Amino acid sequence: MxxxxxxxxxxxxxxxxxxxxxxxxxxxxxxxxxxxxxxxxxxxxxxxxxxxxxxxxxxxxxxxxxxxxxxxxxxxxxxxxxxxxxxxxxxxxxxxxxxxxxxxxxxxxxxxxxxxxxxxxxxxxxxxxxxxxxxxxxxxxxxxxxxxxxxxxxxxxxxxxxxxxxxxxxxxxxxxxxxxxxxxxxxxxxxxxxxxxxxxxxxxxxxxxxxxxxxxxAKESRKQLLLTVAGAQPGWARQLPHVVEASETGTSAVLTPTSPEVANEILQAALAIGAVERFVWKAPTLTEIFREAVAA
Known part of the structure; x- marks a missing residue:
């Protein structure tokens, strides 16, 4: 050692x-x-x-x-x-x-x-x-x-x-x-x-x-969601509840929720917009972890 x-x-x-x-x-x-x-x-x-x-x-x-x-x-x-x-x-x-x-x-x-x-x-x-x-x-x-x-x-x-x-x-x-x-x-x-x-x-x-x-x-503060909603209009991701940050590309978005426990509420709100084609947790890259750590 x-x-x-x-x-x-x-x-x-x-x-x-x-x-x-x-x-x-x-x-x-x-x-x-x-x-x-x-x-x-x-x-x-x-x-x-x-x-x-x-x-x-x-x-x-x-x-x-x-x-x-x-x-x-x-x-x-x-x-x-x-x-x-x-x-x-x-x-x-x-x-x-x-x-x-x-x-x-x-x-x-x-x-x-x-x-x-x-x-x-x-x-x-x-x-x-x-x-x-x-x-x-x-x-x-x-x-x-x-x-x-x-x-x-x-x-x-x-x-x-x-x-x-x-x-x-x-x-x-x-x-x-x-x-x-x-x-x-x-x-x-x-x-x-x-x-x-x-x-x-x-x-x-x-x-x-x-x-x-x-x-x-695995730190909860780093957990993000990848979400795709068919037919969603511009600005849709920022309308979802319990979202701290949203990076939107067409009908797809990367979301930072307030906590992992609110994921189901976000999903229900997304279903009200359109058909949800993807809803998964995204693991942060080491580059993202590095940026967060040095900025703290």
């Missing part, structure tokens, strides 16, 4: 993190979401020991995280941190050895991840000769090459084409199934929703929503 417990961080007069707490279980994919400047990267650097928290602690399996455990973390920064004049396989093997992997095993692992992530290059190519997308794949391979126990990834999907995204998703899912807690930040909320077991939404350095996506969707 990776624990981030009551963490505060301030740079001068600027408060970056405020009593931040969350946990990532073994085998869990945790999406860390927030706007630019919300505190995601600072949190990751504190997990890695690159920054020291003003208050709070980082724990691994209930004990304060030590240098040996941090040695087993696979980290991918948002900014590329590789050597442009080195060949990809050479530097991946080098990074693996820095984490304690024997030289022959490090070479095999480097070759494996280059092939697994589909890095397109010629044998003599240095990193700077690769496309930006392939450089991103090498950066990802650097986080995986030493078989880490924990993965911490900052915007890992940036600059990747759909095929490369699928290859990375497969690799992350495999690591999670092997028992590693995986935490990654991303602005691509559709990918977070597709991949993650749980999410945390940070705003202004505070965790404003966290938990399994299904649990976040």
């Amino acid at each position: 990776l624990g981030i417990l009551n963490v505060d961080k301030q740079f001068g007069d600027k408060v970056v993190l405020r009593d931040l707490s969350f946990e990532v279980r073994p085998g869990e994919l945790f999406g860390f979401c927030g706007a630019n400047g919300s505190g995601k990267t600072t949190t990751m650097r504190i997990i890695l020991g690159l920054l020291r928290a003003d208050r709070g602690e980082i724990t691994w399996n209930g004990a304060p995280m030590d240098a040996e455990t941090r040695q087993s973390i696979g980290y991918m920064p948002e900014e590329r941190g590789l050597y442009p004049k080195m060949r990809p396989a050479e530097q991946l093997a080098y990074f693996a050895q820095l984490h304690g992997m024997p030289a022959d095993e490090a070479k095999r692992s480097a070759d494996y991840w280059i092939e697994r992530l589909g890095v397109k290059h010629e044998p003599k190519d240095t990193l700077e000769k690769l496309s930006l997308g392939n450089q991103q794949k090498v950066q990802m391979a650097a986080a995986l090459v030493h078989d880490p126990k924990i993965l911490v990834l900052d915007e890992p999907f940036s600059g990747l084409d759909p095929v490369a995204v699928d290859a990375l998703l497969d690799a992350l899912t495999e690591k999670a199934r092997a028992g590693a807690p995986v935490i990654f930040s991303s602005h691509q909320l559709d990918l977070v929703e597709r991949l993650c077991d749980s999410v945390g939404i940070i705003s202004g350095g505070r965790m404003v929503a966290a938990g399994p996506v299904d649990s976040l969707r």
Whole structure:
């Protein structure tokens, strides 16, 4: 279990993190979401020991995280941190050895991840000769090459084409199934929703929503109705009772009721307008949950 417990961080007069707490279980994919400047990267650097928290602690399996455990973390920064004049396989093997992997095993692992992530290059190519997308794949391979126990990834999907995204998703899912807690930040909320077991939404350095996506969707305040009424005239949805908001497109509408209990009254009012062709609850997307959480 990776624990981030009551963490505060301030740079001068600027408060970056405020009593931040969350946990990532073994085998869990945790999406860390927030706007630019919300505190995601600072949190990751504190997990890695690159920054020291003003208050709070980082724990691994209930004990304060030590240098040996941090040695087993696979980290991918948002900014590329590789050597442009080195060949990809050479530097991946080098990074693996820095984490304690024997030289022959490090070479095999480097070759494996280059092939697994589909890095397109010629044998003599240095990193700077690769496309930006392939450089991103090498950066990802650097986080995986030493078989880490924990993965911490900052915007890992940036600059990747759909095929490369699928290859990375497969690799992350495999690591999670092997028992590693995986935490990654991303602005691509559709990918977070597709991949993650749980999410945390940070705003202004505070965790404003966290938990399994299904649990976040289940909040009554987020429940909406999809309603279609044959032959309905413009403005019909706003005439329905107990509706806080109504987004109308022809004879269809998305409604936000005052509570789930009033659904039957809304249905009866809709039947008075015309034949009801659709009347179902709509699960909010992660993007909608994010907007609500950061606006609160």
